[in-house]
Amino acid sequence: xPTHPTPPPxxxxxxxAPTSSPWWARPxxxxxxxxxxxxxxxxxxxxxxxxxxxxxxxxxxxxxxYSLAAAPALVFCWLIQGRLSPHLPGDPLDDGPPRWRRxxxxxxxxxxxxxxxxxxxxxxxxxxxxxxxxxxxxxxLVYTAPFAAPLAYAGLGLLxxxxxxxxxxxxxxxxxxxxxxxxxxxxxxxxxxxxxxxNGFFYPSEWIGVIAAAxxxxxxxxxxxxxASRSTWRLAVLVLLAQFVVGLLGFLFHLIPNLRGPxxxxxxxxxxxxxxxxxxxxxxxxxxxLLGLWAIALACPGVVGRPRHRPTxxxxxxxxxx
Amino acid sequence: xxxxxxxxxxxxxxxxxxxxFVVNSxxxxxxxxxxxxxxxxxxxRCAQCHEHETGAVxxxxxMSAHASAGLNCMDCHTPKEGQEILPHQGxxxxxxxxxLNCSGCHxxxxxxxxxxxxxxxxxxxxxxxxxxxxxxVAFGEQHHPGWVDREPNALAILQGPxxxxxxxxxxxxxxxxxxxxxxxxxxxCHARHVASVELARSPQTCGQCHMGPDHSQxxxxxxxxxxxxxxxxxxxxxxxxxxxxxxxxxxxxxxCSTCHMSGIGDRLDPTHDVGERxxxxxxxxxxxxxxxxxxxxxxxxxxxLECHTNNNISTFYREAEAVLKSTNSLVKxxxxxxxxxxxxxxLTPDPFDEPIEFLYFDLWHYYGRTAKHxxxxxxxxxxxxxxxxxxxxxxxxxxxxxxxxRGEGQPxxxxxxxxxxxx
Numbered sequence: 042x043p044t045h046p047t048p049p050p051x052x053x054x055x056x057x058a059p060t061s062s063p064w065w066a067r068p069x070x071x072x073x074x075x076x077x078x079x080x081x082x083x084x085x086x087x088x089x090x091x092x093x094x095x096x097x098x099x100x101x102x103x104x105x106x107y108s109l110a111a112a113p114a115l116v117f118c119w120l121i122q123g124r125l126s127p128h129l130p131g132d133p134l135d136d137g138p139p140r141w142r143r144x145x146x147x148x149x150x151x152x153x154x155x156x157x158x159x160x161x162x163x164x165x166x167x168x169x170x171x172x173x174x175x176x177x178x179x180x181x182l183v184y185t186a187p188f189a190a191p192l193a194y195a196g197l198g199l200l201x202x203x204x205x206x207x208x209x210x211x212x213x214x215x216x217x218x219x220x221x222x223x224x225x226x227x228x229x230x231x232x233x234x235x236x237x238x239x240n241g242f243f244y245p246s247e248w249i250g251v252i253a254a255a256x257x258x259x260x261x262x263x264x265x266x267x268x269a270s271r272s273t274w275r276l277a278v279l280v281l282l283a284q285f286v287v288g289l290l291g292f293l294f295h296l297i298p299n300l301r302g303p304x305x306x307x308x309x310x311x312x313x314x315x316x317x318x319x320x321x322x323x324x325x326x327x328x329x330x331l332l333g334l335w336a337i338a339l340a341c342p343g344v345v346g347r348p349r350h351r352p353t354x355x356x357x358x359x360x361x362x363x
Numbered sequence: 364x365x366x367x368x369x370x371x372x373x374x375x376x377x378x379x380x381x382x383x384f385v386v387n388s389x390x391x392x393x394x395x396x397x398x399x400x401x402x403x404x405x406x407x408r409c410a411q412c413h414e415h416e417t418g419a420v421x422x423x424x425x426m427s428a429h430a431s432a433g434l435n436c437m438d439c440h441t442p443k444e445g446q447e448i449l450p451h452q453g454x455x456x457x458x459x460x461x462x463l464n465c466s467g468c469h470x471x472x473x474x475x476x477x478x479x480x481x482x483x484x485x486x487x488x489x490x491x492x493x494x495x496x497x498x499x500v501a502f503g504e505q506h507h508p509g510w511v512d513r514e515p516n517a518l519a520i521l522q523g524p525x526x527x528x529x530x531x532x533x534x535x536x537x538x539x540x541x542x543x544x545x546x547x548x549x550x551x552c553h554a555r556h557v558a559s560v561e562l563a564r565s566p567q568t569c570g571q572c573h574m575g576p577d578h579s580q581x582x583x584x585x586x587x588x589x590x591x592x593x594x595x596x597x598x599x600x601x602x603x604x605x606x607x608x609x610x611x612x613x614x615x616x617x618x619c620s621t622c623h624m625s626g627i628g629d630r631l632d633p634t635h636d637v638g639e640r641x642x643x644x645x646x647x648x649x650x651x652x653x654x655x656x657x658x659x660x661x662x663x664x665x666x667x668l669e670c671h672t673n674n675n676i677s678t679f680y681r682e683a684e685a686v687l688k689s690t691n692s693l694v695k696x697x698x699x700x701x702x703x704x705x706x707x708x709x710l711t712p713d714p715f716d717e718p719i720e721f722l723y724f725d726l727w728h729y730y731g732r733t734a735k736h737x738x739x740x741x742x743x744x745x746x747x748x749x750x751x752x753x754x755x756x757x758x759x760x761x762x763x764x765x766x767x768x769r770g771e772g773q774p775x776x777x778x779x780x781x782x783x784x785x786x
Contacts, residue, residue, distance in 0.1 A: 093452070094411075094412060094415075097415065171411070172407075172410075172411070172414075179386060179389060179390060180390070180394070180406070180407060181407075183390075183407060184406070184407025184408060184410070184411060185411075186411070230379060230383075234383050234386075234387075238387060238390070239403070239404050239407065239408060240400040240403050240404055241390070241394065241395030241396075241397065241400070241403035242387060242395075243397075243399070243400040243403055244400075251380065251383050252376075252380055255375075255376040255377070255379035255380045255383070256372070256373075256376035257376075258375060258376065258379060259371065259372040259373060259374065259375030259376030259377075259379070260372035260376065262371065262372070262375055263367075263368040263369070263371040263372035263375070264368065264372075266368065266371065267365060267367060267368040267371075270365040270367070270368040271365070272365050272366075272368060272369055273365060273367075273368025273369055273371075273372065274368075276368070276369050276372055277372070280372070302453070303448070303450045303453075303454075303455040304450045304453065305450050309450070313452045313453030314453055
C-alpha cells in the first residue's frame with residue numbers, strides 16, 4: 042500500500058508533544074492574548090459603530106459593556122490561574138495555583154466565552170431585524186446593519202472556550218483555531234461584500250478585500266481538512282501574509298477619504314465615513330490563522346520540514362484506486 | 364507535494380468570488396450605475412436611519428413615482444450650485460431643497476412656472492420686490508407688468524408680521540425667492556417626498572390657498588357640477604396618469620389642473636403656467652382682457668371641448684362675460700364714489716385707515732371676485748348670493764357712508780326734535 046503525502050488528520054497525542062518550550066513559543070499563549078486584545082479593541086470599535094445612530098436602542102450598549110468587561114475578565118483569569126495559558130481538568134497539579142483557582146479561572150473564562158456567543162448571535166439577529174427580516178431582498182441584506190460584524194463576539198467567545206476545553210498541543214486544537222480564523226474570514230468576506238455593495242463597488246479596488254477573504258477561507262478550509270499537507274500549509278501562509286498587505290491597503294483606502302471627507306469634524310468623519318478598523322480585520326484574522334498554522338506545524342512537524350513520508354510515484358491501477 | 368489541499372483552497376476561494384460577482388450583478392443597474400459612491404449608497408443608507416426617525420418620509424417616498432423610477436434621496440438632495448451644503452452623516456446634502464433641484468430633471472415645467480403668477484408675483488403680492496434680484500424683478504415684470512416691482516402689501520403690513528408669517532406667506536411662498544437664485548418650491552403643490560402628480564390634480568391641493576372669501580375657487584368648484592361629479596367618481600379616475608398621455612378616460616371629470624394645466628389628447632400641451640389659459644384678470648378690481656386674450660381663451664375652450672359642444676361653450680362664456688361686465692360696472696360705481704371722496708379730501712391718503720376703505724375692499728376683493736369666479740367656474744350660488752347680492756348691498760352701504768361723510772341726508776336735530784314733538 043503506497044504511503045500518502047497527507048496522512049489522515051488525527052489529533053496528536055498531547056503527551057507526546059514537547060512541554061518544555063518557553064511561554065512565548067507556545068501558540069496558546071498568543072491565542073489567549075489575541076482574544077483579550079480583540080475584546081479590548083472591539084470596545085472602541087463598537088463605540089464608533091453604534092455612535093452612528095447615537096446608540097438609538099438601549100440594547101446597543103450591551104456589546105460595548107460586554108467587550109469592556111471581557112478583556113479585564115480574561116486578565117483576571119490569568120491572574121488567578123497564575124499564567125496566561127488556561128489549565129485543563131486533566132493537567133497535573135504538581136505546580137501552579139490550587140485546584141479551586143484553576144477551576145474558577147477556567148469557568149470564568151468559559152462564561153466569558155459563552156456570553157460572547159450569546160452577544161454575537163443576538164447581535165446578528167438584531168442587525169438583520171433592522172431591515173432584512175421585514176423583506177428578504179438583496180437590497181435589504183446590503184443595507185441592513187452589518188449583520189456579520191457581531192459574529193466577531195461569537196468567534197472570540199468560541200476561541201476562549203476552545204482554549205479551555207482542548208489541549209493546546211493537540212492537532213485538534215490547532216485545527217479549531219484555523220477553522221475559527223476561517224470563520225472570521227468568512228464573516229469578513231460577507232462584511233466586505235455587503236459593505237462595499239453599499240457603494241455598488243464604485244471603485245474596482247473594493248473587490249480586493251472580497252477576493253482576499255475568499256482565498257483566505259478556501260486555504261484555511263483546505264488546511265483544516267489536510268493539516269499535514271505541506272503544500273496546503275505553505276499556500277495558506279502565503280495567502281495569510283497577503284492579508285496583511287490587503288489590511289494595510291484597506292486601512293489607507295478607508296483613512297484617506299475620511300480625512301478628506303465632507304464632515305465638519307474628524308470624529309464625525311470616522312463615525313459616518315468608511316469604517317476605519319474594518320480592513321485591519323484582515324491582518325488581525327491572519328494573525329490568528331498564522332497562530333493556528335504554527336500550532337499545526339508543532340503538531341505535524343512535517344509541514345515545515347522535510348516530509349516524513351515521501352509520496353510514491355507509483356501510478357499503478359491499484360494505487361490509483363486507493 | 365499534495366494537490367488536493369491546494370485545489371480545494373483555490374476552488375473554494377474562486378467559487379466564493381464568482382458567487383459574490385453573480386449576486387452583485389443581480390442588483391438593478393438603476394441602483395448601482397450612479398455618478399458617485401454617495402449616490403449609490405443613498406439607495407439604502409438614508410432609510411437605515413430615516414425609517415426610524417422620520418418613517419413617514421420614507422414611506423411617502425416609497426409611494427412616489429420617483430421611487431418607482433429608481434431615484435433615491437440624493438437625486439433630489441444633492442446640493443446644486445449656489446446651495447448651502449449641509450454635511451449629514453457622511454453625505455453632503457443641500458440644506459434646503461428648492462425648485463432648482465427639481466429643475467434638474469423638470470426644466471420645462473420650471474420655466475413655465477417661472478412665467479406664471481405662482482412665481483415672483485405671488486411673493487411680491489405680500490412683501491413687494493425687496494427679496495428679489497434685479498434680474499428676477501425684470502423677468503417678472505416682463506410677464507406681469509406692475510406685479511413684481513411693487514411695494515409690500517399695505518393690508519399685510521397693517522395686520523403685522525405674525526399674520527404675514529403664519530398667514531399670508533404660507534400661501535404666497537409658492538413664489539418665494541430662494542438663496543440659490545431660484546424661485547419657489549414645487550412641493551407647494553406636489554408635496555415633498557411623495558412628489559405626486561395625483562396630489563397636484565386634487566382640487567384640495569389648489570384649495571389650500573384658493574379658498575375663502577378673497578378667492579373662493581374651491582368652494583365654487585365643490586358647488587359646480589364638475590366638483591359634484593368629481594367627488595362622486597373620484598375612485599374611478601386615474602389621477603396619477605402620465606401628464607403626457609392624459610386623456611378624458613383617465614379623468615372624465617375635470618379638476619382645477621385639468622382645465623388650467625393639463626395636456627389633453629392632441630389639443631393641448633400641459634403647462635405649469637397657470638395663467639396660460641386665462642383670458643381675463645378676474646382677480647383685479649375691474650377685470651380687463653389679458654394679453655393674447657383670444658389665444659388664451661381658445662386654449663381654455665379646447666379643454667372644455669373634451670366634454671362640451673362648441674355651442675354650449677360659447678353660451679357659457681357669453682353668460683360669464685356678461686357677469687364680468689356687470690361686476691365691473693358695479694365695482695366702477697363704488698370706485699367712483701371712493702375717488703370722489705378722495706378728491707374732496709374726505710379720506711386720508713393712507714389706505715385702510717377708514718371703515719369705508721374696508722367696505723370698498725370687501726366689495727371688489729371678496730364679492731366682485733366671487734361673482735366673476737362663480738360665473739367662469741359654474742358656481743351659481745357664488746355668482747348671485749355670495750356675489751351680486753353682496754355687491755349691491757355693499758355698494759349701497761358705501762354710498763350711504765359717503766353721504767354721511769359729505770354730511771348729506773343727515774337728519775338734523777331740529778327736524779328730529781320736531782318729529783318727536785309731533786308724535
